[in-house]
Amino acid sequence: MRFKLRPSEDAFYEFFSRAAQNLVKGAEILSELGLAEVDIPSVAERLVDVEHDSDQITHELYNKINSTFVTPFDREDIYRLGSLLDDCMDHIEAVGSLVYLYGLTSLPTLPREMHDLVEVINEQARVTAAAMPGLKGMRGLKDYWVEINRLENAGDRAYRMLLVRLFSGEYDALTVLKMKEVADELEAACDAFEHVANTIETISVKES
Amino acid sequence: MRFKLRPSEDAFYEFFSRAAQNLVKGAEILSELGLAEVDIPSVAERLVDVEHDSDQITHELYNKINSTFVTPFDREDIYRLGSLLDDCMDHIEAVGSLVYLYGLTSLPTLPREMHDLVEVINEQARVTAAAMPGLKGMRGLKDYWVEINRLENAGDRAYRMLLVRLFSGEYDALTVLKMKEVADELEAACDAFEHVANTIETISVKES
Amino acid sequence: MRFKLRPSEDAFYEFFSRAAQNLVKGAEILSELGLAEVDIPSVAERLVDVEHDSDQITHELYNKINSTFVTPFDREDIYRLGSLLDDCMDHIEAVGSLVYLYGLTSLPTLPREMHDLVEVINEQARVTAAAMPGLKGMRGLKDYWVEINRLENAGDRAYRMLLVRLFSGEYDALTVLKMKEVADELEAACDAFEHVANTIETISVKES
Numbered sequence: 212m213r214f215k216l217r218p219s220e221d222a223f224y225e226f227f228s229r230a231a232q233n234l235v236k237g238a239e240i241l242s243e244l245g246l247a248e249v250d251i252p253s254v255a256e257r258l259v260d261v262e263h264d265s266d267q268i269t270h271e272l273y274n275k276i277n278s279t280f281v282t283p284f285d286r287e288d289i290y291r292l293g294s295l296l297d298d299c300m301d302h303i304e305a306v307g308s309l310v311y312l313y314g315l316t317s318l319p320t321l322p323r324e325m326h327d328l329v330e331v332i333n334e335q336a337r338v339t340a341a342a343m344p345g346l347k348g349m350r351g352l353k354d355y356w357v358e359i360n361r362l363e364n365a366g367d368r369a370y371r372m373l374l375v376r377l378f379s380g381e382y383d384a385l386t387v388l389k390m391k392e393v394a395d396e397l398e399a400a401c402d403a404f405e406h407v408a409n410t411i412e413t414i415s416v417k418e419s
Numbered sequence: 420m421r422f423k424l425r426p427s428e429d430a431f432y433e434f435f436s437r438a439a440q441n442l443v444k445g446a447e448i449l450s451e452l453g454l455a456e457v458d459i460p461s462v463a464e465r466l467v468d469v470e471h472d473s474d475q476i477t478h479e480l481y482n483k484i485n486s487t488f489v490t491p492f493d494r495e496d497i498y499r500l501g502s503l504l505d506d507c508m509d510h511i512e513a514v515g516s517l518v519y520l521y522g523l524t525s526l527p528t529l530p531r532e533m534h535d536l537v538e539v540i541n542e543q544a545r546v547t548a549a550a551m552p553g554l555k556g557m558r559g560l561k562d563y564w565v566e567i568n569r570l571e572n573a574g575d576r577a578y579r580m581l582l583v584r585l586f587s588g589e590y591d592a593l594t595v596l597k598m599k600e601v602a603d604e605l606e607a608a609c610d611a612f613e614h615v616a617n618t619i620e621t622i623s624v625k626e627s
Numbered sequence: 628m629r630f631k632l633r634p635s636e637d638a639f640y641e642f643f644s645r646a647a648q649n650l651v652k653g654a655e656i657l658s659e660l661g662l663a664e665v666d667i668p669s670v671a672e673r674l675v676d677v678e679h680d681s682d683q684i685t686h687e688l689y690n691k692i693n694s695t696f697v698t699p700f701d702r703e704d705i706y707r708l709g710s711l712l713d714d715c716m717d718h719i720e721a722v723g724s725l726v727y728l729y730g731l732t733s734l735p736t737l738p739r740e741m742h743d744l745v746e747v748i749n750e751q752a753r754v755t756a757a758a759m760p761g762l763k764g765m766r767g768l769k770d771y772w773v774e775i776n777r778l779e780n781a782g783d784r785a786y787r788m789l790l791v792r793l794f795s796g797e798y799d800a801l802t803v804l805k806m807k808e809v810a811d812e813l814e815a816a817c818d819a820f821e822h823v824a825n826t827i828e829t830i831s832v833k834e835s
Contacts, residue, residue, distance in 0.1 A: 276624060277627070287625055290620075290621060308579065312579060312583050384595075385595070388595060
């Protein structure tokens with residue numbers, strides 16, 4: 212019996228791993244915003260592509276939930292975790308779209324504090340992807356929570372310093388408003404990674 | 420026994436239907452903002468009235484939960500669904516209040532993209548109200564989720580294009596800030612309808 | 628057996644009481660922003676201190692959950708309540724930081740409507756702390772919910788009137804943006820207290 216259930220259970224862990232790997236890909240594309248010769252339309256377009264991949268993975272996961280009799284943990288928790296991983300990607304994609312739509316390309320460079328925040332998101336994506344194999348057996352997750360929390364605090368600080376920079380008088384009011392929207396999506400991405408970690412922690416509390 | 424429980428169960432479905440019908444009413448009042456000869460104080464006032472009706476329905480639902488021994492599905496899910504339907508109305512009402520309080524009446528017209536967003540909310544309200552009778556027996560809900568998700572995506576696009584318009588340089592900074600607040604409430608209303616759909620999907624996953 | 632479990636159960640209620648008492652402390656420090664001779668760097672610094680205390684309490688609570696076999700109510704609800712009490716403090720601390728970081732000290736005074744909102748938060752903190760002993764036995768909580776809801780409505784009104792004031796044309800666009808950030812954190816604090824109350828209500832529905 213146990214032997215029979217395994218393949219089905221493993222499929223769930225694979226979905227989470229694929230979703231997290233896709234987030235690493237998205238965060239790497241986002242990093243290109245820091246390059247001197249960044250091609251913003253291409254960044255925005257490729258982010259739309261990885262976001263579609265993310266939607267596809269989430270969709271397959273939901274179908275799997277509905278067609279599986281025994282799930283490795285509560286159905287609604289699997290559902291929630293899939294949905295939260297998808298949220299991370301939505302915010303990452305939104306950053307690319309907004310930078311493109313608002314024409315922030317005409318600025319000589321985006322503020323350094325914005326790149327600090329992008330770097331935090333890159334680390335969060337890598338740490339999340341590295342933790343996913345530990346979901347099975349709920350092993351090695353404590354270091355992951357500690358690290359995601361540390362990164363979320365670093366992200367909060369970077370966000371606050373970014374707003375201080377935006378409000379410094381260096382930029383005109385409309386440019387401030389546009390960059391504030393981008394900053395808010397970056398911060399929402401940071402928070403989304405923390406929500407993923409919190410949900411995994413809650414699941415682990417329930418299962419223990 | 421089963422026969423006896425029925426009337427009580429039906430009462431819950433009736434609360435959800437009444438709440439959703441009330442949202443259709445609120446969304447229709449909101450649409451008047453697109454009329455050439457809109458009476459903004461009247462729109463704001465009538466929205467306060469339907470919001471009070473919504474509070475009343477939610478309050479009755481909570482009392483019903485507390486006085487009922489067997490509920491059609493988990494108590495906390497009934498509670499959550501009631502609270503989320505109420506959130507939709509809170510955001511719809513807030514739009515009317517803000518347009519009135521900020522004196523946006525002095526603008527010749529609100530941007531077209533804002534009306535696009537109001538139209539999305541109208542469709543979401545109608546689709547939600549149409550789905551409520553299906554809650555009993557969890558029937559026909561898949562089309563509802565698909566449609567709400569499609570509408571939420573349409574709402575996201577309309578919101579993004581509204582911000583592009585607001586940040587285009589056409590309006591002064593304070594007017595942009597005021598309309599941005601209104602836009603955020605409209606987007607929050609769209610999201611709130613999606614939360615209702617997600618919660619119904621989660622309940623259906625649990626019950627299946 | 629029952630006798631043996633008691634001390635452990637009581638420990639959970641004590642954590643919630645300590646967390647709520649700490650919120651009273653934080654809210655009182657926040658009130659100093661209304662004083663004519665306010666020392667803003669000192670307010671910001673002491674808020675960081677009480678926020679660290681709050682983190683410490685939350686951390687101890689999580690350890691307690693993980694090391695306790697029988698909890699007074701669902702593990703994940705205890706977890707959630709601890710996390711929401713911590714959120715209240717995070718928003719209170721953020722207000723102090725932002726007022727300091729944005730240099731809002733150079734304004735002759737902060738708008739009166741901002742102090743109205745701070746006063747609501749003070750009342751919410753006091754009402755929450757007073758309700759905590761009732762968690763054990765789920766007694767006297769109805770008055771608490773009614774009062775928190777009344778206060779949250781008062782907070783919403785104060786927030787709306789604060790925005791009307793900020794957008795009145797009295798302040799330049801960058802000052803408006805800075806004060807809007809502070810206003811948003813104040814409103815998020817009000818909402819966070821309501822989330823605490825909603826979670827306690829949900830727990831009480833489940834336990835009843």
